[in-house]
Amino acid sequence: MISLAGRDILHSWGKFVFTGVGLGLLIGVTLSMAGIYRGMVDDAQVMLDNTGADLWVVQQGTQGPYAESSSLYDDLYRSLLNMPEVEYAANITYLIMQVGHGDQDVSAMVVGVTAGKPGTPGQPRYLVAGRHITRSHYEAIADISSGFQLGERIRIRRNFYTVVGLSKRTVSYNGDPMVFIPLKDAQEAQFLKDNDALVQQRRRNAENPDFNRPGIPDLLAVVNASQSTNTYVNAVLVKLKPGTLPEDAAETIRRWTRLQVYTRAQMESILMDKVIDKSARQIALFLVILSIVSAAIVAFIIYTLTLGKIREIAVLKLIGTRNRTIAGMIMQQSLALGTIGFVVGKITATFWVPIFPKYVLLEPLDSVAGFFAVLAICALASLVAIRMALKVDPADAIGG
Amino acid sequence: MSGKGIHIEGLKKRYGEGDTAVHALRGVDMQVAPGEVVGLIGPSGSGKSTLLKCLGAVIDPTAGRMVLGDEVIFDNGWKVRDLRALRRDKIGFVFQAPYLIPFLDVTDNVALLPMLAGIPNSKARAKALELLTALDVQHRARAMPSQLSGGEQQRVAIARGLVNRPPVILADEPTAPLDSERAMAVIRILNDMARQFETAIIVVTHDEKIIPTFKRIYHIRDGVAHEEVGEGRGFE
Numbered sequence: 001m002i003s004l005a006g007r008d009i010l011h012s013w014g015k016f017v018f019t020g021v022g023l024g025l026l027i028g029v030t031l032s033m034a035g036i037y038r039g040m041v042d043d044a045q046v047m048l049d050n051t052g053a054d055l056w057v058v059q060q061g062t063q064g065p066y067a068e069s070s071s072l073y074d075d076l077y078r079s080l081l082n083m084p085e086v087e088y089a090a091n092i093t094y095l096i097m098q099v100g101h102g103d104q105d106v107s108a109m110v111v112g113v114t115a116g117k118p119g120t121p122g123q124p125r126y127l128v129a130g131r132h133i134t135r136s137h138y139e140a141i142a143d144i145s146s147g148f149q150l151g152e153r154i155r156i157r158r159n160f161y162t163v164v165g166l167s168k169r170t171v172s173y174n175g176d177p178m179v180f181i182p183l184k185d186a187q188e189a190q191f192l193k194d195n196d197a198l199v200q201q202r203r204r205n206a207e208n209p210d211f212n213r214p215g216i217p218d219l220l221a222v223v224n225a226s227q228s229t230n231t232y233v234n235a236v237l238v239k240l241k242p243g244t245l246p247e248d249a250a251e252t253i254r255r256w257t258r259l260q261v262y263t264r265a266q267m268e269s270i271l272m273d274k275v276i277d278k279s280a281r282q283i284a285l286f287l288v289i290l291s292i293v294s295a296a297i298v299a300f301i302i303y304t305l306t307l308g309k310i311r312e313i314a315v316l317k318l319i320g321t322r323n324r325t326i327a328g329m330i331m332q333q334s335l336a337l338g339t340i341g342f343v344v345g346k347i348t349a350t351f352w353v354p355i356f357p358k359y360v361l362l363e364p365l366d367s368v369a370g371f372f373a374v375l376a377i378c379a380l381a382s383l384v385a386i387r388m389a390l391k392v393d394p395a396d397a398i399g400g
Numbered sequence: 401m402s403g404k405g406i407h408i409e410g411l412k413k414r415y416g417e418g419d420t421a422v423h424a425l426r427g428v429d430m431q432v433a434p435g436e437v438v439g440l441i442g443p444s445g446s447g448k449s450t451l452l453k454c455l456g457a458v459i460d461p462t463a464g465r466m467v468l469g470d471e472v473i474f475d476n477g478w479k480v481r482d483l484r485a486l487r488r489d490k491i492g493f494v495f496q497a498p499y500l501i502p503f504l505d506v507t508d509n510v511a512l513l514p515m516l517a518g519i520p521n522s523k524a525r526a527k528a529l530e531l532l533t534a535l536d537v538q539h540r541a542r543a544m545p546s547q548l549s550g551g552e553q554q555r556v557a558i559a560r561g562l563v564n565r566p567p568v569i570l571a572d573e574p575t576a577p578l579d580s581e582r583a584m585a586v587i588r589i590l591n592d593m594a595r596q597f598e599t600a601i602i603v604v605t606h607d608e609k610i611i612p613t614f615k616r617i618y619h620i621r622d623g624v625a626h627e628e629v630g631e632g633r634g635f636e
Contacts, residue, residue, distance in 0.1 A: 395458040
């Protein structure tokens, strides 16, 4: 038996291809939306992977350093280093800000790391160009997606930094490129006051009789100095010795330091469930809406195509064609339309994904699942047309 | 191959019930022998189309008996179970317009019926080509319907009606869209095919030009068929 659907498609291939292209663009958008979601998740996971940490030690009662702000004294890491389970502990600060690049600003996550300690938690793990930070001030390593070049000078607050290294896929959970700078500079950048605020603060201190006692002449200078330095970090990243269970080590640290400690799994859960949850749900809803729109469009197209063949269907039924042959013809056309649409959608999504400003991850398995989803949607969408075709009376082919 | 043509007795068809019931057929008797072409004429609303639909097994009569070839297909409420297969294997249809399937070429339009009956594609196409040759359209075998003239399309439609060698062919105003010359050609072909394949052919028509060509005519008036002797000119 010949394929009626195949013959019809070959006969009016132009109509099918153009309809398929239109549908394909919609499928391309749907695949891209799925890719945007995957990209968000991947950004969050890559951020955690890049730290190389097993544990995140943060301020008690907070879910920092990504979901909430967290402040710890920067000498806390020393006591952590003394614990037998800990191989290495490193201070880190995170600050989302605008980094000056020529006349423009680049939105970035500025990460403060200890200078001269490559390979320790929080440091960029692999560089694609240049070297690690070796000086305590005014050097930076930037992710290549920032657009910064080696040797360029970038501005963070009032200070200029020279880009000495470039890294790749070192991004924040929202896809912004990371810019690594020395810890001291990052601490200063985080709490740096402007000159007017400093003058105001010093005037208030000077007028405060508690800081201006005749018997202690240096007290005011000490207070002023303490208020213009920052000894806080956002978290301490801990690398455990091989064979140590993260949960056990986290429990030990919680008990002895009375700080909040998160394992990698817990931190991933915080990011997924609290930080990117709403964005993910928004995209999921968009995907559902796009799927419904695609189904409605396929249903309308197939219905219209079938409507144009009512007389042929009546003749086919009159001459003895089985209902399942006619239903099969309509469903095969719907599936063919979906297949054309998927191929066009996949190709267009692959081509336009690189121009998206944020990372879009098209997973092969998502494409496979998407293909079957498109087929399922097309099969469902053809039911309306099939119902209409099955209702066609063969007597309609006979005049009168 | 043919059987004993078609034989109907006391065929009735009523639409609706009670006071609003319409008696479209009031006891039609008709017999068409194998190889015979008869005309079925009558004014609009006389019941021609209803009779054609009953004969074509697309609507059920209310009462009466129909025998197609050797097989009783309807007997006072009883009917054969698989009407679809009956239409495919025992009845050929030729319509007012050819109604060829636009996305199949000429050969496959004709071969579709045997294919639907489960005959392998190559054999079905061979049967189709045989008929197309008999109807002198074999040179258009690979053409699409839209590339054929009106007369060629109607000949292909006749080939489709004949391809399963049904005992009866129902032709519903087959010459309506054609000029006199082509209309006569189609009737000539129907007569030739009826003789060649021993098929009973019933031609429903309003066409004054072709009515004199029938030897026998059934004239439907108010749901009753009156048999008349026609002039039977031309195609011996």
